[in-house]
Amino acid sequence: xxxxxxxxxxxxxxxxxxxxxxxxxxxxxxxxxxxxxxxxxxxxxxxxxxxxxxxxxxxxxxxxxxxxxxxxxxxxxxxx
Amino acid sequence: xxxxxxxxxxxxxxxxxxxxxxxxxxxxxxxxxxxxxxxxxxxxxxxxxxxxxxxxxxxxxxxxxxxxxxxxxxxxxxxxxxxxxxxxxxxxxxxxxxxxxxxxxxxxxxxxxxxxxxxxxxxxxxxxxxxxxxxxxxxxx
Numbered sequence: 538x539x540x541x542x543x544x545x546x547x548x549x550x551x552x553x554x555x556x557x558x559x560x561x562x563x564x565x566x567x568x569x570x571x572x573x574x575x576x577x578x579x580x581x582x583x584x585x586x587x588x589x590x591x592x593x594x595x596x597x598x599x600x601x602x603x604x605x606x607x608x609x610x611x612x613x614x615x616x617x
Numbered sequence: 618x619x620x621x622x623x624x625x626x627x628x629x630x631x632x633x634x635x636x637x638x639x640x641x642x643x644x645x646x647x648x649x650x651x652x653x654x655x656x657x658x659x660x661x662x663x664x665x666x667x668x669x670x671x672x673x674x675x676x677x678x679x680x681x682x683x684x685x686x687x688x689x690x691x692x693x694x695x696x697x698x699x700x701x702x703x704x705x706x707x708x709x710x711x712x713x714x715x716x717x718x719x720x721x722x723x724x725x726x727x728x729x730x731x732x733x734x735x736x737x738x739x740x741x742x743x744x745x746x747x748x749x750x751x752x753x754x755x756x757x758x
Contacts, residue, residue: 576730577701577731579731580728580732580751584733587725596728596729599728
């Protein structure tokens with residue numbers, strides 16, 4: 538999967554699941570604030586990434602993923 | 618690894634008549650299985666059928682047994698857990714008294730004290746229920 542294709546798919550599924558506009562999901566935007574995630578819904582985002590891309594984010598890795606750009610990079614490097 | 622009626626109470630805080638697991642076993646790191654045979658005196662039976670709430674309780678206890686098992690493996694004490702969320706629940710048939718529920722859960726993600734699972738319950742080859750469930754573990758207890 539090309540990186541642009543992965544980003545497009547990621548934006549679509551996140552916007553759909555968390556009911557935000559796709560335009561709000563930009564590389565620099567903070568994930569938690571943009572998707573209005575709390576401790577219960579954060580696990581949904583991690584589960585979605587696992588189900589849609591087959592990429593598992595470990596407990597110890599979640600703190601390093603702050604923006605959508607961080608998430609794209611994390612997923613893409615594990616898909617490659 | 619497999620737990621049966623006699624030692625399942627090591628994994629979950631429930632006690633009879635609320636225990637809704639006869640067995641619990643590990644399939645692999647992300648998949649676990651349980652069984653429950655619905656007996657005459659099961660408190661979740663309505664007439665000859667096993668109610669939805671009993672199926673949910675059975676799935677929740679399967680997930681709780683997983684967190685109990687994980688803590689035991691990590692040489693920690695078993696923690697108290699709470700159902701945080703149940704969604705995408707689908708019930709296709711009411712099991713009857715005497716039926717054995719076979720449930721598999723998949724650990725989708727675990728972040729901090731929250732675990733997200735998907736569950737599928739069958740009687741023989743007949744699908745009974747599917748759902749997604751979130752469990753919160755109280756690390757302070």
